[in-house]
Amino acid sequence: MSKNLCFNNFFIHKLANKNLLINDLGRWVVLSKKELEAVQKNSVGSALLKKLESGGMALSKKGQSQLVKDYRVRYGHLFHPVSLHIVNPTNRCSQSCLYCYSNSQGISSKKKGLDMSPETARKTIDFIWQTPSNGFVVEFQGGEPLANFPAIQEMVGYAKSKRPKKKVHWRLVSNLTLMDNDIASFLKKNNITDVCTSLDGPKELHDANRPMHGSSYEKAVYWINALRSDFGFKQIGALCTVTRKSLPFAKQIVDEYLKLGLPDVTAVSLRKIGRAKPNWQKIGYSPAQFFGFWREMVDYCIALNRKGIPVSEQTCSILLRKILSPERISHTCYSKPCGAALMQCSFQPDGSIYSCDEGKAESLFKIGSIAQSYKSVFASPAALNLVSLSSGLGLYCNNCKWTGFCRLCPVTTYAEQHSLIPVLPELFECRLKMLQFPYLFEKLFSNDAKILEKWSKKAAVA
Ligand code: SF4
Ligand code: SF4
Missing domain, CATH: 3.20.20.70 (Aldolase class I)
Known part of the structure; x- marks a missing residue:
């Protein structure tokens, strides 16, 4: 990478014959086999760099403010x-x-x-x-x-x-x-x-x-x-x-x-x-x-x-x-x-x-x-600890490709496993999400994408 640009953290996931790069903010890009190889060899050309930068997979000085904006939007509920x-x-x-x-x-x-x-x-x-x-x-x-x-x-x-x-x-x-x-x-x-x-x-x-x-x-x-x-x-x-x-x-x-x-x-x-x-x-x-x-x-x-x-x-x-x-x-x-x-x-x-x-x-x-x-x-230790737990920070979720779209429910975790530190592979919700996200991406890569894009606009945003 050039000296003004570096890779962001991202996960590489192969799904429906596509190479998916997903970052922890939930932004994603699809790369061809050739493009993925170039990323893995750290020898990306300018067109690919642009693609990675606009998709949030590469960080530049110029792109910094966009990234900050993305974080503010995604985590806006922390400020309200x-x-x-x-x-x-x-x-x-x-x-x-x-x-x-x-x-x-x-x-x-x-x-x-x-x-x-x-x-x-x-x-x-x-x-x-x-x-x-x-x-x-x-x-x-x-x-x-x-x-x-x-x-x-x-x-x-x-x-x-x-x-x-x-x-x-x-x-x-x-x-x-x-x-x-x-x-x-x-x-x-x-x-x-x-x-x-x-x-x-x-x-x-x-x-x-x-x-x-x-x-x-x-x-x-x-x-x-x-x-x-x-x-x-x-x-x-x-x-x-x-x-x-x-x-x-x-x-x-x-x-x-x-x-x-x-x-x-x-x-x-x-x-x-x-x-x-x-x-x-x-x-x-x-x-x-x-x-x-x-x-x-x-x-x-x-x-x-x-x-x-x-x-x-x-x-x-x-x-x-x-x-x-x-x-x-x-x-x-x-x-x-x-x-x-x-x-x-x-x-x-x-x-x-x-x-x-x-x-x-x-x-x-x-x-x-x-x-x-x-x-x-709302500033009590009980409330703040819950917020921290639910963020999934420090847990295995941080290493999961779906982390940008997912979250952890402390209540069901505790009810199911009698602990606030979950054993994720046994948690109902985690196992369900592991099935739902690949299914949704496969649908988005199919002829049904237009219908699903329309549905997504129905979900209320704050
Ligand atoms: S799918 Fe499971 S491990 Fe991945 S982010 Fe969701 S709860 Fe965490
Ligand atoms: S039910 Fe679970 S996910 Fe929903 S607000 Fe309560 S703790 Fe959070």
Whole structure:
């Protein structure tokens, strides 16, 4: 290399007969056999140098500022306060889903401490208002949040009276089984029209995964339709959690979503936390089994796109966005470090604060309480250690070619392996990513690239 230029760190990977160079920022270039040999012999000509430099594989004085910019964009979440405040008004629920990570209690449970009191509801809003940010999301989850609707009303009403005024994007994550006209009208009136629900597929599958007294499927479908048609809600999203029972139904699940006018399917793999842990023998699967399901779903969506039916799988869209663009993904679980205690946090009915909503399943992920100051919670050793762990720095991930697109989930790592230092080759998520990334690159090198590029633009960036 010339004296003004040196190689960046990169991985060389042969895939689908192509030579792929990937750096740890997730930028990549494809080299011909001849070009790769030239790199390996350190005898690159000026045209190849230019290619390596613009692809981020070679560093020059001129290219330095671009590199700094790329880092700032990719890691922008390190410079912003928490954007997603998840509030759990209750830990009771109308359903008893086999995989519930909240380990929710029955709807009629009288156990103490399951519901957030009006006072804690107001203090939670007071705590959130300490954020230096002027705009953020407050998302109600649970349990089933509508099981303690008075706490939601209290928070929304109290937030209106708070000064300074802040731009709040309210969101509701609900199984919709407790929805009624009065609640829907309140939500509409208060601009809480971003609603996400669960839809695991056709009736038999959904009801088996999400048991309740009566059909959880019928309630969910009724309210997905009614919120849109009778109340004018525009943003109704749904997540499909995949259990072992779902595995043969990849195509039927997509068809079910299309039948309901939902053009985005998100196949969520199980995490061994909450109720999924004791139920694992019944509902769990291997990474290869989940991957087979997911690939069938993605392939089917692609085939439908070819016929002019626009439908996509959202995990695929997010991973593609990471591969195709340096932008920062707004989904907190796909950033690196992940969003735990950095982009999101989760408030419990008793006022305790966890790193993220999944984190509440393990006491280790408690980072503070609403009785403390905002700063002391997010600058606490508990919070900062998590951020450091999730970055994967110092771990085997640093030597992995997919590191620029990947990240580690401390919560699932701990739940699976009872340690925060993972044995990566045995970790579900790592094994799954090792299958997903090569598949996605192969697709990007195929005739389906245009469809996938379109999907990638659907993934929200911050
Ligand atoms: S710890 Fe896991 S679940 Fe929590 S934000 Fe990070 S990736 Fe998501
Ligand atoms: S989790 Fe696995 S696939 Fe992801 S970067 Fe680490 S080693 Fe690679």
